Amino acid sequence: MFRWFGSSFWRAMLGLAAALALLAGAPAAYAQKAKAYNAKDCYECHEAIQEFHEKSQHKSVGCDSCHSGLEAHRKAGKGRPVTNNDPASCGNCHKNQFRTMYTMNTEKAAHKEKAVAAGGALDKALAPHGFTREHNEPRSHAFALYDQLVVDRAFGGRFVNKEGRAGLTRMGGNFRIWDVLKDEFPGEPHKAFKPGTAAAANPVCMSCKTSDHILDWAYMGDPKPEAKWSRLSKVNEFVKDTNHALNCNFCHDPHSAGPRIIRDGLIQALSRPEKDTLWHKDPKGAKIEIKELGERGFTRKIATLSRYDAKLQCAQCHVEYNCNPGFDPVTGQAIGMDDQRTNHFPLKSVNDIGQHYKDLRFGDFKHAVTGATLWKGQHPDVEVFYNSVHQKQGADCATCHMPKAKDPKTGKQYTSHWQTSPRHYVKDACLGCHKSWTEKQALYSIDSLKNKWVGKMRKAEFWLTRLIDKYEAAQNMGVEPAVLAEARTKHSEAHIHWEFWSAANGGHFHNPQQFEESINKGMTISQAGIKLLDDAMAKRRAQGSASAAPAPAAAAAGPAAMVPVAAPAAK
Template identity: 45%
Template structure:
């Protein structure tokens, strides 16, 4: 019995966030004749979180149901509402703005096309699954359905029910269907870890770091095609807002693990971070990180970060790293210049390049680490200042938009609040200048990597010694990570122009060094 009761603490931990509205007038009853004190007799940690928060007066039944059955039999778990509409009952403006479609963010816009962000991507990433389909990101309500329908996830079996599903941010299985049909030129690279950044629905069924546990329905090695049937909503309010303490929080396990490993939330700061994170361990099953003050850069960093969420191999021994290994749920918390050394220390690589055989990393979307140390970061600007501008509802009341927009499409709201003497035209021109320069260096980096790959193939055919080929592979490793960081990162250099310039020019230099080594060796043949 005791073993089951503490899981209820985890359930209570993940109540959906809501602020006091009409619900606050309810008496603090948890069920028929069940006083809140009865719940707290088992869930002392929740009592401590809730007692001083703005939700102190909210009844447990605001988000939990079937508590009488749970109290009668601890084996019967209460039902916890994880639907975003639960929060939306009080936070109507934020809820509506979250689900408002951002038509500035196009759907299924491939990066690896002649006019895309990375025209040579297929050549540089061969044979990785991302060559099948790798798109620009779009609105948060679509993060689950876009993940499941991408051609690299599950062989193409999941499709929108109709052509208009692209603009319908509904529940997953109202919008998608499982056709059961596998398509050519697809991959089956989806796994249970990558879904942890797409949805909050699994938070009660997933142990810290995705480790196996008899109390956890899913773990790192779970069948992803079974797991996704349990996913109905995108990342929700509880990801960033603690429902009891009503404080900003993080719940992404790999980020909490990285903070504890690095000794703080900002590894590059002398004091390891401006904002402090209090990690709360719920009896070895789950952890949360409560922030002492708002730090939306860290909150967004639960997903907008470079992370590893897939199997791979150890570069020196060649030993496979499977999903049973915690390295498959890992946040490095390093910037573009230090990431390769981190993965060397971790003894991990994602794949071998199809031509050179170089041991390569597949990078994700490292916005948080890129932003660290930038001009705006040093000025105290956080993600929400630019991406979640204030709006007014029909009654003229201001609220924070949760649509999450691209600042370049909303320059007045995103930029002029801090730069009132500037104009929209001036700020947009500055953004374009940085992005134009960065895109130019990205193209040159790709061209240099392409030349290195082609020269390697020619050198190998010419019989160049393996010792030279090995040196060229090492330069390929270096050049690749310094280039791909920027096709994976979504600001085209704007988040940190200086880091982009240093990284991309260093990538070009590494590619040219490898090419030179090979060409000199071929001259001697």
């Protein structure tokens, strides 16, 4: 006779079965975890890795912790082990760092357009650049890769969330993008599929979001037969080989656990013979040692650091870098992704960036109305911070964005990797130095600086767009080409002193003094351009009036000509 038990009974039985299975497998699982792969077997061929690994904090971490397929690879000397770039593999040991890295800041919502705050001025200032399709403020690092695939300017509307708009409810976390995204146009080339979108993405710009491709990418993204991906790769195929946002190995060497950088454009900038970057002028900056790697027939490079220096490590992404095609402003010739200038880091201040690109002979785009050669900045946050009051006092990005925290269970100290606004940890980020302040005072100071920035930005946009409108009017009136050329030059210069601060994050706080000097300089240049065009149009109108007026009567000869003419009656 059967007796049906309640659901609580079956839940208990299932739990017991799971526990027994876990116990039965425990010895094998424990043995597998305890047995670390003998790294000395790998050192025989990978001598460069031995230098990193043998005496490092990770010396007890076996190669099989991050690589699989080692047995077959070692025996045959061929084949390719699989490398696990998932940050979760680091999170197995570095739990607090991993947890905070992918914690979401819900105050930074998705799709917050910069153009909204600018009241439409941004679209006029950047026309016809792809950023006019959608130019959002950044949100949590967990979405760095995801957001680049779904933004309207990058892939033309190709990729969408499998859950539709409901996908916006995802609260951060480390996730694989192809678990949540789908390609609505598989097999189609890279292009704009939907109205209001653009297809402006390329493999270089994706290298700021993920390092999943690092082992298949030659130095500078140069096309090499042995390298799977390059600057010239089809980006819609390239992204299918990525999954994770901002891998740990951007800043931490997996073999030595030491600080490093991997962005090749930055490494090239730091090794330029001119020694002209902001880092070169920083006597307190970390020292670097460039290492050439690559076991697959092509060169890769990384740079190890003498110590953690967040200015350099954050400069892998939070920096102005060129990652797109353009043109030579001198010849007008197009510059394609086959040219290394499409993977270039200036690492210069707002006052030097314009001349740098002139010397490089690279222009981003020509303005839709004036035809001026304009620069589209990325996010020159590190450049802004250099030479600021905080930087001169010894602070760096981590001081405010990655403060030390304590594990509530163990009491051990760790570095928070949340990397969001210091508003969320004012006590740790601000009050350690400003000891006489309260948290309320610190927040009041931050908000006041932001207010100043907002006001100045709106004023700069007024004068910049006014210059564009004046140019159009002057051109329609037939003002001399030489005057229009001079106005275009002023447009290019004024644009830099607005765009630098429009593209930067937190410029109001990172370097408020430099911001005010630069934004005021840009407004002055815009106003000078407006006056130039106003004067030229006034002259043109005067010339038109003179040519339209009836010709004066010929003067009579002889004494009669000396007879005075009565003045017209007053009206």
